[in-house]
Amino acid sequence: MAAETEKDPVTGTETTGHEWDGIKELNTPLPRWWIIIFWLTVIWSGLYYIVYPTFPGWKGIWDYTARKDVSVEMKEVQAGRAEWLNKLAAASIEDIGKDGELLAFAMAGGRAAFADNCAPCHGSGGAGGPGYPNLLDDDWIWGGTLENIQTTVTHGIRWAQDDDTRMSDMPRFGVDEMLDKSQISAVADHVLSLSSGGAAEGEGAEIFAENCAACHGESGQGNAELGAPRLSDAIWLYGGDKAAIVETITKARRGVMPSWGGRLDEVTIKQLAVYVHSLGGGQ
Ligand code: HEC
Numbered sequence: 215m216a217a218e219t220e221k222d223p224v225t226g227t228e229t230t231g232h233e234w235d236g237i238k239e240l241n242t243p244l245p246r247w248w249i250i251i252f253w254l255t256v257i258w259s260g261l262y263y264i265v266y267p268t269f270p271g272w273k274g275i276w277d278y279t280a281r282k283d284v285s286v287e288m289k290e291v292q293a294g295r296a297e298w299l300n301k302l303a304a305a306s307i308e309d310i311g312k313d314g315e316l317l318a319f320a321m322a323g324g325r326a327a328f329a330d331n332c333a334p335c336h337g338s339g340g341a342g343g344p345g346y347p348n349l350l351d352d353d354w355i356w357g358g359t360l361e362n363i364q365t366t367v368t369h370g371i372r373w374a375q376d377d378d379t380r381m382s383d384m385p386r387f388g389v390d391e392m393l394d395k396s397q398i399s400a401v402a403d404h405v406l407s408l409s410s411g412g413a414a415e416g417e418g419a420e421i422f423a424e425n426c427a428a429c430h431g432e433s434g435q436g437n438a439e440l441g442a443p444r445l446s447d448a449i450w451l452y453g454g455d456k457a458a459i460v461e462t463i464t465k466a467r468r469g470v471m472p473s474w475g476g477r478l479d480e481v482t483i484k485q486l487a488v489y490v491h492s493l494g495g496g497q
Pocket residue numbers: 328331332333334335336345346347349353354355356357358363366367371441468469470471472474486490
């Protein structure tokens with residue numbers, strides 16, 4: 215305990231009285247500039263608290279909150295969007311493509327809605343997979359016009375909860391004993407020959423004409439009205455090897471797609487149709 219203050223002979227500064235092995239601690243005062251800034255920040259924080267308090271229920275004197283700023287900005291954005299959404303609602307689906315800006319807006323909305331709702335089945339880019347059609351090509355099971363796509367998306371495919379859903383069931387030729395194994399094998403060979411360009415004559419061709427042509431067309435060209443895929447190309451929904459084709463003929467596949475009419479609003483479905491149509495093979 216230092217009873218009286220002692221001055222350091224070299225600097226003239228008071229010591230604190232603490233001493234270690236002959237080294238004394240000086241009691242250097244804080245610089246004036248530092249103290250001034252310190253008090254300025256104290257005053258600043260007080261003023262700040264009056265303007266912009268953090269205490270729940272307190273209002274600042276200018277009644278400012280960042281939340282209000284955000285909600286004003288959000289309203290502006292929504293008003294901007296609402297204008298475009300109204301335009302989309304009013305435009306016929308064919309007309310959307312004629313207005314570049316409107317098309318860009320529809321495409322952006324369609325892309326987002328596709329990622330949210332369709333990508334799990336059709337793939338994030340729309341390339342599909344076994345049982346889920348590729349939406350990038352110009353091969354359409356149910357038709358590839360804007361209107362066709364809009365109908366497909368609105369009402370779904372074989373979706374029991376929607377009365378206007380796209381319906382058509384390929385018969386289960388094997389399971390229901392309409393054709394025996396050797397007939398199925400023969401007609402599967404015929405389907406393979408159709409897809410590779412040549413249409414073989416023989417038993418398979420006869421079975422095809424009698425049992426399959428009504429839906430798939432005489433030369434396997436398909437029929438979008440009935441959702442019967444074209445068989446005369448190399449694009450397969452369920453695989454193009456003989457085993458997959460035999461299985462399709464034996465059991466039928468009856469792929470299901472949910473209807474979106476009840477879940478997404480009309481404008482979103484329009485945006486989706488425009489987006490899907492633009493992916494590649496819109497007709
Ligand atoms: C649960 C899986 C599933 C989801 C989710 C799904 N689809 Fe599908 N989609 C299918 C299946 C399966 C088919 C083919 C059905 C058939 O055999 O005809 C199909 C067919 C289609 C077709 C018809 C293709 C053609 O060649 O005619 C379009 C268009 C389509 N989907 C668009 C969409 C869009 C847009 C969405 C998102 C809103 C979507 N799908 C979500 C399963 C799905």
